[in-house]
Amino acid sequence: MFTAVLAGEVVKLRRTTAPWVTLGCLMAGPLFLALFMWIIRDPGRAAQFGLLGTKASLSGIEATWASYAAFLTLIVGMGGTLLLAFVAAYVFGREYSEGTAKVMLTLPVPRPEFVIAKLVVAALWWLAIVLVVFAEAVAVAVWLGLPGITTGAIASLLGNLLLVAGISYLLAPVIALVTVWTRGYLAPVGFALGMLLLGNVVGHTGWAPWFPWSIVPILVGSVSTPVDTLPVGSLVVVAATFVAGIAGTMWCLQATDNTQ
Amino acid sequence: MTTDAVVTTRGLTKRFGRVTAVDDLDLEVRRGEIYAFLGRNGAGKTTTIRMILGLIRPLAGEVRVFGEPVRSGRPEWLRRVGCLVETATAYPNLTVRENLELHRRLTGAPARAVANVIEQLGLGDAAERRAGQLSLGNKQRLGLARALVHAPDLLVLDEPANGLDPAGIVEIRGLLRSLADDHGTTVFVSSHILVEVAHLADRIGIVHEGRLVEELDRAALVAAARAFSAAQLTEQQRADALLTLELERYFLARTDGSVR
Numbered sequence: 048m049f050t051a052v053l054a055g056e057v058v059k060l061r062r063t064t065a066p067w068v069t070l071g072c073l074m075a076g077p078l079f080l081a082l083f084m085w086i087i088r089d090p091g092r093a094a095q096f097g098l099l100g101t102k103a104s105l106s107g108i109e110a111t112w113a114s115y116a117a118f119l120t121l122i123v124g125m126g127g128t129l130l131l132a133f134v135a136a137y138v139f140g141r142e143y144s145e146g147t148a149k150v151m152l153t154l155p156v157p158r159p160e161f162v163i164a165k166l167v168v169a170a171l172w173w174l175a176i177v178l179v180v181f182a183e184a185v186a187v188a189v190w191l192g193l194p195g196i197t198t199g200a201i202a203s204l205l206g207n208l209l210l211v212a213g214i215s216y217l218l219a220p221v222i223a224l225v226t227v228w229t230r231g232y233l234a235p236v237g238f239a240l241g242m243l244l245l246g247n248v249v250g251h252t253g254w255a256p257w258f259p260w261s262i263v264p265i266l267v268g269s270v271s272t273p274v275d276t277l278p279v280g281s282l283v284v285v286a287a288t289f290v291a292g293i294a295g296t297m298w299c300l301q302a303t304d305n306t307q
Numbered sequence: 308m309t310t311d312a313v314v315t316t317r318g319l320t321k322r323f324g325r326v327t328a329v330d331d332l333d334l335e336v337r338r339g340e341i342y343a344f345l346g347r348n349g350a351g352k353t354t355t356i357r358m359i360l361g362l363i364r365p366l367a368g369e370v371r372v373f374g375e376p377v378r379s380g381r382p383e384w385l386r387r388v389g390c391l392v393e394t395a396t397a398y399p400n401l402t403v404r405e406n407l408e409l410h411r412r413l414t415g416a417p418a419r420a421v422a423n424v425i426e427q428l429g430l431g432d433a434a435e436r437r438a439g440q441l442s443l444g445n446k447q448r449l450g451l452a453r454a455l456v457h458a459p460d461l462l463v464l465d466e467p468a469n470g471l472d473p474a475g476i477v478e479i480r481g482l483l484r485s486l487a488d489d490h491g492t493t494v495f496v497s498s499h500i501l502v503e504v505a506h507l508a509d510r511i512g513i514v515h516e517g518r519l520v521e522e523l524d525r526a527a528l529v530a531a532a533r534a535f536s537a538a539q540l541t542e543q544q545r546a547d548a549l550l551t552l553e554l555e556r557y558f559l560a561r562t563d564g565s566v567r
């Protein structure tokens with residue numbers, strides 16, 4: 048029966064624009080990055096573009112594959128976390144904004160199955176975005192002819208993107224919990240934004256490896272130079288956050304009143 | 308509790324802050340009957356229905372459906388229940404048929420069930436239209452169709468006449484009557500309009516400020532109304548009432564009862 052529940056959650060996205068909007072948002076990342084590289088590659092062009100050129104050189108971007116890959120990982124880690132929060136808030140929050148929660152919850156389906164199915168849909172959606180953006184990024188880099196592109200380097204970018212995307216995903220159930228708890232989109236997206244900022248603040252302190260929303264920032268280097276391996280403790284923290292988020296969402300759907 | 312009780316509530320109570328929406332309510336709906344739950348706006352009808360369906364939790368008291376307390380373990384009992392709570396809602400991006408198909412798969416009803424309810428509720432012309440673009444009346448019909456897809460033993464309908472025109476109301480009334488008479492379906496239907504249910508219900512429970520103030524069968528209702536009319540109404544008022552009825556019949560005849 049779970050396959051029917053999962054198929055149902057996929058069907059609910061039919062003809063909606065949200066998957067394309069989120070894809071478009073993240074696909075803008077490599078394009079902006081490429082524009083920066085194209086400008087700073089030529090000192091004359093950089094001067095001609097004035098402010099943009101100065102900014103590009105100031106932020107330490109070099110027109111190399113290594114720099115391109117590092118910044119792309121940063122974009123997927125930071126911007127993507129917000130997008131993923133939107134995805135999670137969308138699949139859960141839509142039932143409230145469309146008033147269909149009461150329809151869903153009066154079906155002869157155990158409510159935890161909806162939670163799992165929606166999280167699976169969010170995972171597939173997020174994975175698809177990341178893979179498309181990866182392919183786009185490689186194509187753009189090849190077209191730009193960035194120095195340092197090798198098969199090994201491309202594989203390592205893929206590995207890094209999947210790691211960052213995966214760890215970001217482990218935080219998504221908490222967003223689902225906030226959505227179900229508040230029965231809307233606004234709170235979870237606000238919450239995600241707040242956690243992104245807080246994570247970057249805490250990321251500068253000694254608590255960084257222990258705060259779930261600081262772990263992606265330290266991994267992608269938004270608070271310091273990127274780390275190669277995460278402490279085991281950090282992995283335990285995000286895994287625990289994942290489990291707690293799922294359990295909390297299931298509990299919330301089961302135990303709290305659904306007045307619409 | 309008699310053995311043929313399909314829905315039983317005992318001491319059912321629900322408060323929202325300082326508002327007591329449902330107050331120590333004892334109900335018994337018997338197998339195969341149409342029970343109308345009649346009350347003015349804010350009387351507690353929807354809140355009662357939400358508790359019967361397990362959408363919200365009672366503060367005190369209990370609900371049994373088919374003899375089992377609701378909210379215990381697996382929601383298998385919902386396979387035997389069709390419902391429409393307050394405003395009819397649907398996934399706006401899906402067509403009428405897709406919405407019904409989604410519901411059919413999750414209730415495990417046979418494949419032909421969707422075509423049957425589309426026919427039954429006169430949704431043939433709207434079947435391929437998106438739910439978000441339907442007229443109010445057709446939205447309501449879709450909500451009713453969904454309640455019927457899986458041929459439930461118990462129908463719980465919250466003001467099902469909402470959004471329907473007079474011809475539609477008559478049509479739905481006939482449909483509910485035939486479900487009860489020919490299929491033994493038990494119907495629990497709420498309304499705030501007495502005449503709407505006077506011709507339909509086997510028994511009527513009148514609810515006011517969350518309390519059941521009176522329970523009548525149809526014969527008792529008609530007798531009470533006659534006595535009231537004889538004692539309290541002038542000849543002119545009775546003539547006006549009769550004229551109103553005749554005008555309605557004239558409208559129905561002119562439009563062939565097929566207005567949607």
Ligand SMILES: Nc1ncnc2c1ncn2[C@@H]1O[C@H](COP(=O)(O)OP(=O)(O)O)[C@@H](O)[C@H]1O
Nearest residue numbers: 306323326328347348349350351352353354355
């Ligand atoms: N979610 C809620 N929060 C606060 N008050 C509510 C809520 N739902 C219903 N009420 C209140 O409870 C009372 C009964 O409402 P309801 O059951 O919707 O009545 P009815 O369906 O008979 O019109 C009303 O006073 C209403 O304002």
Ligand SMILES: [Mg+2]
Nearest residue numbers: 352353393465
């Ligand atoms: Mg109501």
